[in-house]
Amino acid sequence: MRLLPSGSTALLVELDSLDDVLGLYAALAAEPPAGVVDVVPAARTVLLVTDPARTTLAAVADAVRRTTPRPDARADGDSVSLPVHYDGADLAEAADLLSMSIDELVQRHTGAEWTVAFCGFSPGFGYLAQPGAGWEVPRRSTPRTRVPPGSVALAGEFSGIYPRESPGGWQLIGRTDVAVFDLDRDPAALLRPGNRVRFEVA
Amino acid sequence: MKTLTVLATGPLTTVQDEGRPGQAALGIGRSGVCDRASAALANRLVGNPPDAAVLEVTFGGLAVRAGSDLLVVTTGARCPGAPHAAPTLLRAGAELRLGAPAGGLRSYLAVRGGIAVPPVLGSRATDVLAGLGPPVVAPGDVLPVGPPTSPPAGVDLAPVADPPAGAVTVAVLPGPRADWFGAAGWSGLVGRPWTVSSDSNRVGVRLDGVPLDRVRAGELPSEGMVRGALQVPPAGTPVLFLADHPVTGGYPVIGYVVDADVDRCAQLRPGQTLRLRGSRA
Numbered sequence: 001m002r003l004l005p006s007g008s009t010a011l012l013v014e015l016d017s018l019d020d021v022l023g024l025y026a027a028l029a030a031e032p033p034a035g036v037v038d039v040v041p042a043a044r045t046v047l048l049v050t051d052p053a054r055t056t057l058a059a060v061a062d063a064v065r066r067t068t069p070r071p072d073a074r075a076d077g078d079s080v081s082l083p084v085h086y087d088g089a090d091l092a093e094a095a096d097l098l099s100m101s102i103d104e105l106v107q108r109h110t111g112a113e114w115t116v117a118f119c120g121f122s123p124g125f126g127y128l129a130q131p132g133a134g135w136e137v138p139r140r141s142t143p144r145t146r147v148p149p150g151s152v153a154l155a156g157e158f159s160g161i162y163p164r165e166s167p168g169g170w171q172l173i174g175r176t177d178v179a180v181f182d183l184d185r186d187p188a189a190l191l192r193p194g195n196r197v198r199f200e201v202a
Numbered sequence: 203m204k205t206l207t208v209l210a211t212g213p214l215t216t217v218q219d220e221g222r223p224g225q226a227a228l229g230i231g232r233s234g235v236c237d238r239a240s241a242a243l244a245n246r247l248v249g250n251p252p253d254a255a256v257l258e259v260t261f262g263g264l265a266v267r268a269g270s271d272l273l274v275v276t277t278g279a280r281c282p283g284a285p286h287a288a289p290t291l292l293r294a295g296a297e298l299r300l301g302a303p304a305g306g307l308r309s310y311l312a313v314r315g316g317i318a319v320p321p322v323l324g325s326r327a328t329d330v331l332a333g334l335g336p337p338v339v340a341p342g343d344v345l346p347v348g349p350p351t352s353p354p355a356g357v358d359l360a361p362v363a364d365p366p367a368g369a370v371t372v373a374v375l376p377g378p379r380a381d382w383f384g385a386a387g388w389s390g391l392v393g394r395p396w397t398v399s400s401d402s403n404r405v406g407v408r409l410d411g412v413p414l415d416r417v418r419a420g421e422l423p424s425e426g427m428v429r430g431a432l433q434v435p436p437a438g439t440p441v442l443f444l445a446d447h448p449v450t451g452g453y454p455v456i457g458y459v460v461d462a463d464v465d466r467c468a469q470l471r472p473g474q475t476l477r478l479r480g481s482r483a
Contacts, residue, residue: 004378007458010428012378029227038226040426042450047426049226052461119229120424120450123332126229164333188323189228 003061006047011057013046013064018117018129021046023069025118026194030070033063041118041193043127077115077194082161083202084110084152088172090140094154097137097171105173108133109199114159116195124163124181126191135159143169150175152199159199161191176202204347205269206313208339209297212263215339216328216404217317218445219255225323226426226449233329236404236445236468237308240278243362244312247275247289249354254316255326257339259309261471262302266311268292272347273314273354279306279469280364287360289314306365306469318348331405331446365469369395372463373481377432378425379454384417391432391440391456392480400472404446406433407470413438414456424450430459430467432478442476444468 001024004012015021025041028048032039035055040047048060086106088094095105114128137154144167147153151162153170162168163181180190191197208215218241221234235241235258245254257264262281268274272292276284282301292298300309319326319336328335339345380388390412399408414434426449427433432440435453442459444467459467460481470476 005376005458006378006455007375007428007430008460008462009430010426012425014378025227037223038232040226040449042425043423045423045425047226047428049223049426049428118450119227120448121229123230123334124228183322187228189230193227 003064009052010047010049011060011064013048015044015046018043018131020069022115022117022194023071024067026070027067028064029193033060036060042120043118077196079196079198080190081198081200082176082178083200084174084176085202086174088151088153088174090171091173094137094171094173098135106201109159109173110201114197114199116191116193116197117158118193119189119191122163122166124189124191125160126180126195128159128197129157137171139169140171143167147172148175150177152176203318204272204315206272206317206345206347207267207269208341208343208345209265209267210263210341211339212259212261212300214260215264216258216330217255217319217326217336217339217345218258218328219326220253221327221445222323222325229449230323230334231329231332231447231449232429232445233325233327233332233335234445235310237278237310237465239465240308241310241312243287243360244275244277244310247277247287247355247357247360248273248312248314249350249352250312250314250316251351254312254348255319257311257317259300259311261307262300262309264311265297265299267297268294269344270294274298274311276300276309276311277362278309278365279303281309284309287362288358289354305367307471308468313347314354315348315350318346329446330403331448365466369475369477370466370470371477371479372467373460374432374457374478375460375481377455377457379422380456382416382418382454383414383434383456387414387417387456388480390414392478396440396476396478398470398472398474398476402470402472404444406444406447407442407467409440409442409476411439414440416454422452422454424452426450427455430461430464431455432457432459442467
């Protein structure tokens with residue numbers, strides 16, 4: 001664990017793996033140190049954002065060093081099932097890039113659980129990981145200016161669902177009718193870090 | 203309910219408050235007013251709580267008509283035609299027109315009782331990057347004004363300095379990826395002046411100047427950041443992130459403007475010079 005500076009109000013914790021991020025995030029989200037207003041997990045880091053009127057970066061650094069990560073964070077999260085129509089515009093190309101058939105891609109996408117590693121890009125967009133599964137898909141060389149909402153996509157080691165229409169460079173493999181972000185629902189965001197996701201053929 | 207009718211908005215007027223802290227892990231950024239000190243002063247002067255919503259006016263041009271007697275004040279960039287830092291009673295039917303400021307970029311109009319549009323995810327802030335919150339204010343909007351919650355401050359005029367029109371110097375701390383640019387990169391960041399680009403907005407201030415070279419190759423996995431981050435995209439000129447910054451970013455952050463100085467950066471206008479003074483944590 002390395003603590004890196006992030007200005008006068010935040011602290012960035014760098015870790016070795018996504019599993020380490022999930023473990024530390026789960027522990028910090030369950031019991032945030034006093035004066036911490038946001039805990040933001042990402043691929044290899046956890047950012048702690050403080051209210052400088054309520055704490056100091058030194059106190060937060062001490063609290064992080066004393067935190068015991070939750071080794072079981074991946075198995076602990078709530079589980080969500082998402083039915084997917086596997087008819088994305090890039091499905092054949094993604095299968096080619098992974099040197100597998102379309103059937104094989106769908107089987108692997110639905111065959112094992114994914115974990116929401118972190119969120120970002122837009123409200124409710126979860127970066128879903130399946131560690132050790134060997135997903136490694138390059139982004140499209142030219143991003144689309146408009147990706148339809150509900151698009152299920154692949155990029156790098158991640159899968160994700162576009163919450164609403166937006167630009168995007170991920171490979172589109174399908175679509176789901178489930179709204180992953182809905183302001184008329186509480187909570188609006190369906191996916192939170194640590195949640196487990198299983199895709200099903202719709 | 204009391205109301206304020208919008209007649210004109212200038213280049214951009216949005217409803218803003220203290221934003222949405224605590225939801226960044228869901229991909230929801232904080233957003234909120236860009237110049238927090240000016241907005242807080244405006245609320246204080248009309249007796250609003252700190253979390254009351256105000257109008258953030260970019261480069262003047264806002265015109266409003268009071269639906270009933272309203273106590274109003276403007277702070278931040280001083281606009282001709284508006285009662286600056288001096289609470290004023292706007293009579294029912296009277297109009298308030300903000301001219302273009304001579305210095306600074308963002309003005310705050312606070313109304314006693316606060317702008318009472320429905321909150322979205324706990325806040326009335328418009329996040330222009332995420333597309334969250336109330337819609338951007340448009341001519342013809344009738345904005346609801348809430349009930350007062352405490353007595354007005356009883357101050358006739360708050361003596362605050364106007365945002366400077368010339369070069370601005372702010373303190374900067376090393377960021378998490380300062381090592382991606384080496385000693386030469388840091389010297390370039392703090393040793394040379396930067397010019398505010400016209401391509402700046404609530405997301406960030408783009409800076410033009412001598413590009414900073416990376417001393418290492420490779421891609422950075424996206425990581426969380428906060429307001430004040432100086433992120434360096436491949437072109438080498440930094441972006442100083444403001445209120446609507448993305449929750450995470452994949453380009454290295456070389457430094458951070460100290461939090462107390464970020465509000466002043468929200469008042470920088472295109473063409474203005476910004477100097478970053480190296481500081482220590």
